[in-house]
Amino acid sequence: MSRSLGRVAAGDTGREQRSPGEEDFRSYYGRRVLKEPVWEWLVPAYLFAGGLSAACAELAAGADLTRRPRLRKAARLGALGGLATSMYFLIADLGRPERFHHMLRVAKPSSPMSVGTWILVAYGPGVGVAAAAELLPARLRRRWPGKLIGALARPAGLASAAVAPGVASYTAVLLSHTAVPAWNEARDRLPFVFTGSAAAAGGGFGMVCTPVDEAEPARKLAAVGAVTELVTSRQLDERLGVVSEAYRTGKAHRLRQWSEYLTAGGALGSLLAGRSRAAAVTSGLALLAGSALQRFGIFEAGVQSTKDPKYVVVPQRRRVDRGEQA
Amino acid sequence: MGSNMAEAHPVGFQWVMEAKARGARVLHIDPRFTRTSALADKHVPLRAGSDIAFLGGVINHILSNDLDFREYVQAYTNAPFLVSEEFADTEDLDGLFSGYDPETGTYDTSTWQYENGLPEHSAEGDRHREQSAGEQHGSGGPKLESGTGIATDETLRHPRCVFQILKRHFSRYTPEMVERICGVSREDFLDVCRAWTSASGREHTAALVYSVGWTQHSMGAQYIRAGAIIQLLLGNIGRPGGGVLALRGHASIQGSTDIPTLYNLLPGYLPMPDARHAGKQDYVESIRGTHQKGYWHNADDYIVSLLKEYWGEAATAENDYCFGHLPRIDGDHGTYRTVMDMIDGKVFGYFLLGQNPAVGSAHGRLQRLGMANLDWLVVRDLTMIESAEFWRNAPEIETGEIAAERCRTEVFFFPAASHVEKEGTFTQTQRMLQWRDRAVEPRGDQRSELWFIYHLGRLLQRKVAGSTDDRDRPLQDLAWDYRTEGDGEFPEPSADDVLRRINGADLTTGELLDSYLQLRSDGTTAAGCWIYSGVYAGGVNRARNRTARTEQDETALEWGWAWPANRRVLYNRASADPQGRPWSERKKLVWWDAGRGEWTGHDVPDFPKNTPPGFEPEYGEAGPGALAGDDPFIMQADGKAWLFAPSGVVDGPLPTHYEPHESPMPNLLYGQQGSPARKVYARGDNPSNPAPPESGGEVFPFVFTAARLTEHHTAGGMSRQLAYLSELQPALFVEVSPQLAAERGLANLDWAHVVTSRAAVDARVMVTERMRPLRLDGRVVHQVWMPYHWGPSGKVDGDIVNDLLGVVLDPNTLIQESKVATCDIRPGRRPRGRELLEYLAEYRRRAGVTVETGTHVMTADTTASETAAPETTEPETTGRDTTAAPDTTDREEDA
Amino acid sequence: MTVSRESFYGPLDDVSGDAGYTEHPERVGFFTDTSVCIGCKACEVACKEWNLLPDDGFDLLGMSFDNTGELSANSWRHVAFIEQPAPLRESAAAREADAVDLGLPSFDLPGAGTGEETRTDFRWLMSSDVCKHCTHAGCLDVCPTGALFRTEFGTVVVQDDICNGCGYCVSGCPYGVIDRREGDGRAWKCTMCYDRLSDGMEPACAKACPTDSIQFGPLDELRERARQRVATLHERGVTEARLYGEDPNDGVGGDGAFFLLLDEPEVYGLPPDPVVPTRDAGSMWARAGVAAAAFAAAAVSVFFGRSSR
Numbered sequence A: 001m002s003r004s005l006g007r008v009a010a011g012d013t014g015r016e017q018r019s020p021g022e023e024d025f026r027s028y029y030g031r032r033v034l035k036e037p038v039w040e041w042l043v044p045a046y047l048f049a050g051g052l053s054a055a056c057a058e059l060a061a062g063a064d065l066t067r068r069p070r071l072r073k074a075a076r077l078g079a080l081g082g083l084a085t086s087m088y089f090l091i092a093d094l095g096r097p098e099r100f101h102h103m104l105r106v107a108k109p110s111s112p113m114s115v116g117t118w119i120l121v122a123y124g125p126g127v128g129v130a131a132a133a134e135l136l137p138a139r140l141r142r143r144w145p146g147k148l149i150g151a152l153a154r155p156a157g158l159a160s161a162a163v164a165p166g167v168a169s170y171t172a173v174l175l176s177h178t179a180v181p182a183w184n185e186a187r188d189r190l191p192f193v194f195t196g197s198a199a200a201a202g203g204g205f206g207m208v209c210t211p212v213d214e215a216e217p218a219r220k221l222a223a224v225g226a227v228t229e230l231v232t233s234r235q236l237d238e239r240l241g242v243v244s245e246a247y248r249t250g251k252a253h254r255l256r257q258w259s260e261y262l263t264a265g266g267a268l269g270s271l272l273a274g275r276s277r278a279a280a281v282t283s284g285l286a287l288l289a290g291s292a293l294q295r296f297g298i299f300e301a302g303v304q305s306t307k308d309p310k311y312v313v314v315p316q317r318r319r320v321d322r323g324e325q326a
Numbered sequence B: 001m002g003s004n005m006a007e008a009h010p011v012g013f014q015w016v017m018e019a020k021a022r023g024a025r026v027l028h029i030d031p032r033f034t035r036t037s038a039l040a041d042k043h044v045p046l047r048a049g050s051d052i053a054f055l056g057g058v059i060n061h062i063l064s065n066d067l068d069f070r071e072y073v074q075a076y077t078n079a080p081f082l083v084s085e086e087f088a089d090t091e092d093l094d095g096l097f098s099g100y101d102p103e104t105g106t107y108d109t110s111t112w113q114y115e116n117g118l119p120e121h122s123a124e125g126d127r128h129r130e131q132s133a134g135e136q137h138g139s140g141g142p143k144l145e146s147g148t149g150i151a152t153d154e155t156l157r158h159p160r161c162v163f164q165i166l167k168r169h170f171s172r173y174t175p176e177m178v179e180r181i182c183g184v185s186r187e188d189f190l191d192v193c194r195a196w197t198s199a200s201g202r203e204h205t206a207a208l209v210y211s212v213g214w215t216q217h218s219m220g221a222q223y224i225r226a227g228a229i230i231q232l233l234l235g236n237i238g239r240p241g242g243g244v245l246a247l248r249g250h251a252s253i254q255g256s257t258d259i260p261t262l263y264n265l266l267p268g269y270l271p272m273p274d275a276r277h278a279g280k281q282d283y284v285e286s287i288r289g290t291h292q293k294g295y296w297h298n299a300d301d302y303i304v305s306l307l308k309e310y311w312g313e314a315a316t317a318e319n320d321y322c323f324g325h326l327p328r329i330d331g332d333h334g335t336y337r338t339v340m341d342m343i344d345g346k347v348f349g350y351f352l353l354g355q356n357p358a359v360g361s362a363h364g365r366l367q368r369l370g371m372a373n374l375d376w377l378v379v380r381d382l383t384m385i386e387s388a389e390f391w392r393n394a395p396e397i398e399t400g401e402i403a404a405e406r407c408r409t410e411v412f413f414f415p416a417a418s419h420v421e422k423e424g425t426f427t428q429t430q431r432m433l434q435w436r437d438r439a440v441e442p443r444g445d446q447r448s449e450l451w452f453i454y455h456l457g458r459l460l461q462r463k464v465a466g467s468t469d470d471r472d473r474p475l476q477d478l479a480w481d482y483r484t485e486g487d488g489e490f491p492e493p494s495a496d497d498v499l500r501r502i503n504g505a506d507l508t509t510g511e512l513l514d515s516y517l518q519l520r521s522d523g524t525t526a527a528g529c530w531i532y533s534g535v536y537a538g539g540v541n542r543a544r545n546r547t548a549r550t551e552q553d554e555t556a557l558e559w560g561w562a563w564p565a566n567r568r569v570l571y572n573r574a575s576a577d578p579q580g581r582p583w584s585e586r587k588k589l590v591w592w593d594a595g596r597g598e599w600t601g602h603d604v605p606d607f608p609k610n611t612p613p614g615f616e617p618e619y620g621e622a623g624p625g626a627l628a629g630d631d632p633f634i635m636q637a638d639g640k641a642w643l644f645a646p647s648g649v650v651d652g653p654l655p656t657h658y659e660p661h662e663s664p665m666p667n668l669l670y671g672q673q674g675s676p677a678r679k680v681y682a683r684g685d686n687p688s689n690p691a692p693p694e695s696g697g698e699v700f701p702f703v704f705t706a707a708r709l710t711e712h713h714t715a716g717g718m719s720r721q722l723a724y725l726s727e728l729q730p731a732l733f734v735e736v737s738p739q740l741a742a743e744r745g746l747a748n749l750d751w752a753h754v755v756t757s758r759a760a761v762d763a764r765v766m767v768t769e770r771m772r773p774l775r776l777d778g779r780v781v782h783q784v785w786m787p788y789h790w791g792p793s794g795k796v797d798g799d800i801v802n803d804l805l806g807v808v809l810d811p812n813t814l815i816q817e818s819k820v821a822t823c824d825i826r827p828g829r830r831p832r833g834r835e836l837l838e839y840l841a842e843y844r845r846r847a848g849v850t851v852e853t854g855t856h857v858m859t860a861d862t863t864a865s866e867t868a869a870p871e872t873t874e875p876e877t878t879g880r881d882t883t884a885a886p887d888t889t890d891r892e893e894d895a
Numbered sequence C: 001m002t003v004s005r006e007s008f009y010g011p012l013d014d015v016s017g018d019a020g021y022t023e024h025p026e027r028v029g030f031f032t033d034t035s036v037c038i039g040c041k042a043c044e045v046a047c048k049e050w051n052l053l054p055d056d057g058f059d060l061l062g063m064s065f066d067n068t069g070e071l072s073a074n075s076w077r078h079v080a081f082i083e084q085p086a087p088l089r090e091s092a093a094a095r096e097a098d099a100v101d102l103g104l105p106s107f108d109l110p111g112a113g114t115g116e117e118t119r120t121d122f123r124w125l126m127s128s129d130v131c132k133h134c135t136h137a138g139c140l141d142v143c144p145t146g147a148l149f150r151t152e153f154g155t156v157v158v159q160d161d162i163c164n165g166c167g168y169c170v171s172g173c174p175y176g177v178i179d180r181r182e183g184d185g186r187a188w189k190c191t192m193c194y195d196r197l198s199d200g201m202e203p204a205c206a207k208a209c210p211t212d213s214i215q216f217g218p219l220d221e222l223r224e225r226a227r228q229r230v231a232t233l234h235e236r237g238v239t240e241a242r243l244y245g246e247d248p249n250d251g252v253g254g255d256g257a258f259f260l261l262l263d264e265p266e267v268y269g270l271p272p273d274p275v276v277p278t279r280d281a282g283s284m285w286a287r288a289g290v291a292a293a294a295f296a297a298a299a300v301s302v303f304f305g306r307s308s309r
Helices: A042-065 A069-092 A097-104 A112-135 A144-176 A190-209 A216-238 A241-248 A250-272 A277-307 A310-321 B010-021 B035-039 B051-064 B070-076 B121-131 B162-169 B175-182 B186-198 B220-233 B280-287 B295-314 B320-325 B335-343 B364-371 B386-393 B395-399 B449-463 B470-477 B495-503 B738-744 B834-847 C042-051 C092-100 C138-142 C168-172 C194-198 C204-208 C219-235 C277-301
Strands: B027-029 B042-044 B208-210 B244-246 B349-353 B376-381 B410-415 B424-427 B432-436 B590-593 B598-601 B702-707 B733-736 B751-755 B760-767 B774-776 B779-781 B783-787 B821-827 C028-033 C077-084 C123-130 C148-150 C156-158 C214-218 C242-244 C257-261
Touching: A042 A069, A042 A112, A042 A144, A042 A190, A042 A216, A042 A277, A042 C277, A069 A097, A069 A112, A069 A144, A069 A190, A069 A216, A097 A112, A112 A144, A144 A190, A144 A277, A144 C277, A190 A216, A190 A250, A190 A277, A190 C277, A216 A241, A216 A250, A216 A277, A216 C277, A241 A250, A241 A277, A241 A310, A250 A277, A277 A310, B010 B035, B027 B186, B035 C123, B042 B186, B051 B162, B051 B175, B051 B186, B051 B220, B070 B220, B175 B186, B175 B774, B208 B220, B220 B244, B280 B295, B280 B320, B295 B320, B295 B470, B320 B470, B335 B364, B364 B386, B364 B395, B376 B386, B386 B395, B386 B410, B395 B834, B424 B495, B449 B470, B733 B738, B733 B751, B738 B760, B738 B821, B751 B834, B760 B834, C028 C123, C028 C219, C042 C077, C042 C123, C042 C204, C123 C257, C138 C148, C138 C168, C138 C277, C204 C214, C214 C219, C219 C242, C219 C257
Parallel strands: B027 B042, B208 B244, B349 B376, B376 B410, B702 B783, B733 B760, C028 C257
Antiparallel strands: B424 B432, B590 B598, B702 B821, B733 B783, B751 B760, B751 B821, B774 B779, C028 C214, C077 C123, C148 C156, C242 C257
16 A cells, blocks of 8 residues: 555545645544643643742752841742642642542652652651741740741751752653653753753742842842753754644743743843842742743643644654664 | 445354455445445445346356356256247337336236246236235245246257346346446456356355345345346355345344235235135135145145134134135235325324334335324334324424324324343344343333233233124134233233244144144144244254354354254255255255265255155146255245246346436436336325436436444434444434535535435535445436434434435335435535425426326337347347337326 | 552563562453454444443544544544545546536546546555553553552553542553543543453453454464464455554553554554653653752852852
């Protein structure tokens, strides 16, 4: 049977005619091969909130050790707030939220979600104790539980800071460890995009919530994170072969373009934010928004890459035709 | 051919796939590329309604190239028999046979007899004119006075021998003609010929499978005759791997013709008595010839045993075994005639048992209008089908033709038990009875048909118990005493007991019979259906035999029970040569064991057990004793298979290509356009689309055909209520070729509507390469196909496709021509309400359709060739495209 | 809490053993021979009847006779229908006929039809798709609750009382098989009739298949039978016949349900070269580790250096 037969969309009399220059491939009536992720906006929101929390935990620990109490307080609360919202998003996205604790039945190294669950289990208590110390009303600090919390705050904060890099980076594996082409093909770069994005968000948060005189580490973290994110994010657009198209087009592209503008703007702003609180707040908000849009953009690219069979068929077909082992 | 086996009989199709796996070549010749075509080695599309032209071409190919299995043909068919000098062929009469009466549109078959034919033919011809049913003749074929002593020419050279008549009749059915009529290329046609003829002879056989794609034509019986002639010429009947296999429409349709739900038959294909039969003897004489061969000669045994089963003790020799109690027929009482009589106010009540004519019968509108004009209607079905709800959801509600509040019909709905909720037998396509156990108890008020009929009879009998009116005697005398199971006023009758009664018993001993050979006409035996005698042989329910195929040989005699006498291949004497030896080792089935002096083999021999191959009967002998040792066709009056049918087929002794009632094509072979004996009804509520030579046919330019899908069951009563089936084919669609779609502006999944002079039907468009335009005689003809499973009730609904069809019938079977018509197709949805009626009226005006359109059936010009003697007429080598002026005689079918 | 330790990639002789079963029956599977599929969809119906699945809606899809569309949480068998059009014949007569025909009588020379339109190379492929029960199952690997598990028969099954509907398996499957059910929230897919297997019966779809297109049995036997079938078809000139999912060296370690196809897999809606995401688990975690370290290093470094306080 000639290969030219039904070369476009098998079973369909030429409805999937593509313009010249586009990838030539066959499919079943142009339908998707993979299922779209069932996750909704809650999951990218979780990715953002989790990253924010992790970066805040780092800032909080540093601020604690370098005696920047206002940065410490803001960061500890940011870490808890980020964690709490991320947990909410995570559970709300379940098909059966009342069964969220089933995650704790097993520990599976093969499942990044299981690994992530245990990372969060390790991470959460420290963040909680450290934040509790900040929130404790003065009258309670005298009593022994208050004293205990106060004493535990630093070790707890340091412990959570030790786990935080895991929190910031595991989500990249969470997405990449799927059959979703845009995420899977990005597996080498996504951890850097995500940690960069987390750092930018955490730094931005520090800039927004902390007076400029204590916020220098936040500004630095924001700048480093933003640059990392900007550089590695561009690679998604260019270096993933056919799959890059999912990042470069449509809604994913628009989200990530705005993300780039905001992140770049926020990064530039952070250089000026040492003098102006207003500039710091503006830049910080831009960085936060940029980080969030990045997560939504990457999520969207993944969804798109499952809707169009091209992203599945073309790379795999090439591999087969070249006789490459998978 | 005419079968979509993979889709309509998927379970049986596994054996075709198995044969294919073993190296068989599967050819599918059908208008559409179906799921059967997809699995076949080759698909040959042809125009719907042109099959006889194709088959005639194959016959001509066989005869012109001497490819017949000559030894078989000479010995086992009527090829050498001479036909009466009075016979004239379609070659002589422009498409008519001798004996045609243009006044009545029927044939007097007396000129079709063998040379030594004896009287009484004219009487038979008369009867046909009224009843028009080949099935009148039952399984034994029609009566023939002559048995032994028919004039023959063993050399097959006599111009009046059947072989030569056949040759001449089909001589113009050339590959070129097939191409022009059917749209099949010469290459494809010859490829089929090669494949078919190579599966012939001692070592090879071919099986021919058909279904309702053949029967539902105005000459459906002749389609099958044509297929049978090929199979006989190739020696493929009565042999393993051969046969003409009719796939029945659904479960136990075979059973419902064996023990018939047909008005003109009694069980076992005994004809229903006629109003002019004086008594039993007169009846028996009229259905068998005094001198005819074979087992049909014993008809008296069968009818008396049946009467003893019906009326038991009351049936005695003195009262003619209550023969007078049987109802008599005096004309056409078929389903379509009955529906027209309903409309005309001549029928008052109607029982529907497992039938949904509002959707499933041709001309659904006629059906619904008929049902709306009754006093009462009883519907027994699994669910509330359209035929029970027509008074509130028929399409005629929308057009105002039926108003629920004014509809006079009182409808009684009885929920029926399904096949898994009751026990009994199914008789399938191979005539095999298979017993079914009850799997679950019926729910609620659901009851079996057996329960319903038994208690209805019981209550009626009770009602007339005290009557002195003679008319109630048949009911009073009826032996209605079946065993029942359970308590209460309405216990379930025993299906097992019914099967025992059908099998029959020796009334002197009470023992169950082992075979129909034990039946007697002296009142000492009773049997409800003589051909089923033996199903309870030895007191064992053989229908319940379930030995796995892995535990027995390929004939599988231990699975179920096939009538007659558990024979799996009918006429299997033909699997051995005239000397009684298998034709070949590879194809051996039944043979003569000289040592033991009997027939033996893998199957039950279908021949008198001890009649040796060389036996010659005395002249004038009759019945089974008159069968010669080489007369395998033991139910035929002459012991031979009929290439030429001297009687029994009312529309011609040989199949002839006529165009369907509605066709875009003129008949290229004869001036006679359509079947001259088809039953047409000139009624305002049954209009026809014009066909040549009438004008106006271009208004309905496309060939329409309808069929089933695997996913649904016939009129949908068993499938549209089920989500798992409905989701698989959720909506009515119409299949068109990409070319037709482009021509008419139809887009995939959009709405379109199909129009005939009867109705317009909405459907979603399915554009597919599986439909393709045919090039016919220099023009392109498009075919349009629709599945017909939808109606207004159920989980998925849609318009009723059968509304598109009119009522035109095969005169032999009274089966409607529902596999081919003409139509138009337009994009968008049809008009609704009153506007629909105006829309259809406008179509009829444009096409010039009147009440008389299509009812002038004779179009042949017999004047030109009437003078030519049959012997001297050379076969013509070119077709005739022109036709004579239409005959203006009115058919007197309806006043 | 249990910790599973299955191998992630590559050929695997004993999947059930790898999953921790010490004694277990032979690995079983499906061989779906699409060359004898008649598209009757009995498999779809039998599956739904046995497993009491909900219907999937009454939508006409206009894709030949396929109104199911794809495997889903509610349809665990899906029969694909592929109509492959013949290449356009470059016969002038045919083109003209197609172009000018108006459906009205157009009298050319009698017998001008030369059979050019006759189509001999058109075909209609049908194939019953099902969960592949992979040797290395993406869905099973990523399931964080243990709801998905490897049975003693080597098949992959979701426990509906454990699944919390996280949806990770949906994205983890390289074949797009498993899905979350609307209104139910849990993930569902073919169980290869685990309950029937436990009672020594074959799965409902295989039982219902009239032409033995769906064959059930020990996987090793099926693979041998499939190879013979391909050889037979090749002998008969059906050179396009090929096996899909049969090779233990493929990206998922071979499928428990594999197919004989008559065209490229993507024509049937199957991925040409699926790979279980777990193959790259090691490298992904390594990259994440580097990124995490960089993140930590950055976090530490920002507190050093010039202070503007």
